[in-house]
Amino acid sequence: MPELRFNVFTREWVVISTERAKRPDEFVRKSGARPALPAFSPQCPFCPGNEHLTPPETYVLKDGPAGWRVRVTPNKFAALASEGVREFSIHGVQRKVTGVGIHEVIVETPDHSKTLATLTDAEVESVVGAYLNRLEAASKDPRIEHVTLFKNHGEAAGTSLEHPHSQLIGTPVITNQFRDRMITSLRHFDEYGECLFCRVLNVELAERVRTVLENDHFVAFVQYANLTPFSLLIMPRRHMPCFTEMNDAEAQSFAKTLRRTLAKLYHGLKNPDYNFIVRTAPAEYARVRYFHWYISVIPRLTRMAGFEMGSGMFINTSLPENDAAFLRGVEAE
């Protein structure tokens, strides 16, 4: 019989197809490896030599033959306006706010053919350094309530540009989804006197059936009530509400954990499309004891259909414990 498992973070039940579950190898990219990309693509706005095609840099790590290792620029097709005043306008059930905010692109490497999974640890550390710099900068803008840092890899994940990049969007409002997570974890803290995330991490480490990677600072694991096949969380062992609170050793360790986790997906599932999202509290919550930052990595192996959209529930056709065992077995050094 299938079972429904309760996701304590989203507070949503997930249908886990225990009997009809697919084998992990059924999720491997059917079309095999993608065609290899060239290291340089003349039309690509993120390739070296084409820097004039993007707005002026807000951050750059100068180094190497291209002149830079990581570049950050405002998104040329930004969803929000960088200039302007945040103004709310409330008329009964019609409420709006001016669309001011930050929308930046983090170009992760000059090499068009790479992806985070195939960069070196040192290169991913440089990317993480850019993330930290831009998150800190965004949190100083008084118009910004919340920052979402994310990556779209591949067409099914919603990207049109193949050159490796991530994005950061700072919004003039806190999102309801994030507010919900904050409220859920605050209530858990009130009721149980513990951080919900620390608790889940401890349970995962005690059982070790859904853990995929561990080191001194981070754990990557598949959730007990995982929404979609092979989705993972990467969570710091130390209680920290904000991504930007990592110390140097943690940032280095995080880069390594992220790269290895993505490399396991890359090799195990043959370079699947995926999103990842940094779920961090706004800077003003840096001292709270109830929230704990983490990263969601979501391979886009399935589609949302009417049931998921109409109920918020997911039907997961892959057993979380099998996902983790499969990924543990994938070499990713």
Added chain:
Amino acid sequence: MPELRFNVFTREWVVISTERAKRPDEFVRKSGARPALPAFSPQCPFCPGNEHLTPPETYVLKDGPAGWRVRVTPNKFAALASEGVREFSIHGVQRKVTGVGIHEVIVETPDHSKTLATLTDAEVESVVGAYLNRLEAASKDPRIEHVTLFKNHGEAAGTSLEHPHSQLIGTPVITNQFRDRMITSLRHFDEYGECLFCRVLNVELAERVRTVLENDHFVAFVQYANLTPFSLLIMPRRHMPCFTEMNDAEAQSFAKTLRRTLAKLYHGLKNPDYNFIVRTAPAEYARVRYFHWYISVIPRLTRMAGFEMGSGMFINTSLPENDAAFLRGVEAE
């Protein structure tokens, strides 16, 4: 400058791209009309003569040359088990319930080549009759807390079978998404002494810039803070928490409204993939004054990427007022 609009039902802000908004005709299916389907497909499990390929019917409307006009059967690949006891098992942060429930398929017509948009009003009335029958039956099962009735049309909407059909899933838990809508509307009722849905409907009817269709019983409109291009709500004018409370005149009118709304999408956007979802309260809420059933129709013209998944916010590149004006102009009698 873009603007963020607040969706009072989901309580989520939506980024409306006012300047970079696309024109409505940019959302018309690029590949043009789909290839026409045959009226009968020998391998299709939902075509007449292949009734033995599906489990025994739970409902049938006998009529016409095929012997039936509408058939309902359990889903052969059901997400939930029809037999069994609902049992919760709670161990700290690990909570589960047995996956018992109802998963049925409503075959909307014997004709493989049709879709709800191209059926007659009378044929859609028969489909609505089946919906009412099955929702009522599901609500009598004491193991079922909530029923989601939905349709996936086209590959991007998550369907693999092209024969026109809808689905019904009855779950042993109420979904968190639905509970959230109930709480939101209950709070609005407490604070303002009115049904939030009635209020929104009245505002839309007073402004008439986002309405698409109106008749004595129903209104189809684009939401002020619409999440995705050309999504629509169909809402009854009369306050009713449950879909199954419709009287005969309303059911007839609903069938006509649904068909015409879908026909406007079919002709205006050239048969886009779409989902629709009936958002109805469980039967035990039939008398509450704060909740009001409705249908969401969601053309799948865009993809969810990392920002949407990581924030819950949507970026809508089509102006709701333009969507409505465009659809009002599409002939659908």
